[in-house]
Amino acid sequence: AITLSSALTAYLRLGFVMEASDLFDGMTENERDGVSWTAMISGYVQNGLYGQALKLFVKMLGSSVRPDSFTLSSVVSACAGLACVEIGKAIHAQAMAIGFQSDLLVSSALLNMYAKCGEVGDSWVLFELMRVRNVVSWNAMITGFAQNGRDMDAIVLYEKMLQSHIKPDDITFVGVLSACGHERLLDEGLRYFHSISELHGMAPSPDHYACIINLLGHFGKLEQAMELIMSMPNKPN
RNA sequence: UGGGAUGAGGCAC
Secondary structure, eight states, X not given: OHHHHHXXXXXXXXXXXXXXXXXXXTSOTTTOOHHHHHHHHHHHHHTXXXXXXXXXXXXXXXXXXXXXXXXXXXXXXXXXXXXXHHHHHHHHHHHHHTTOTTOHHXXXXXXXXXXXXXXXXHHHHHHHHOSSOOHHHHHHHHHHHHHTTOHHHHHHHHHHHHHTTOOOOHHHHHHHHHHHHHTTOHHHHHHHHHHHHHTTOOOOOHHHHHHHHXXXXXXXXXXXXXXXXXXXXXXXX
């Protein structure tokens, strides 16, 4: 079963979804354990086949294998991909009923799902209710605000994140810099951009550069934008 | 190393 799951995952990582689903369909009931069900479901999600993921989840519910937090977070992610808050809410209720009310993975996925569905207020309620938060939960909330035009809330939350001594990562800065971009906050954007290396000891990613180049462009500072592109340590994409 | 949750800008539509 482990060998089959490994092959399944390999196919899905390479984007060979058909090959993976053929393999999965050919597996016996015994070979299909929780890991292979979840690998197949999350593989569909990662390849953008959200409806397929949900269909397979329903099939899983009819099997003898129970979903765990890995499975549920992937299924919630499928709802986010579909921006379908109705199914998302149903799965939310189900997850609460079977004991995942304070699960970090499921909560982060739900928070993201509500934000993607435009219900960022619900995301915030969930975020505040979470007993344990990690960088993913903070990122999901920050980018959720930014994606819903609540850019100042995103920036304020980032500052709270620092005060909470949670170490930001690449994704955090994408959220913060894009919020600055929406609000045309050039000075703040530059400040956060420089803080990536100077305060946090990280190398800015091409995405971080893109955010700042975009901001400079909106201010007509094309020479400065060009200079920044030329100064990029990696090849600009 | 058998499976997970969070990602920007732009162009076109």
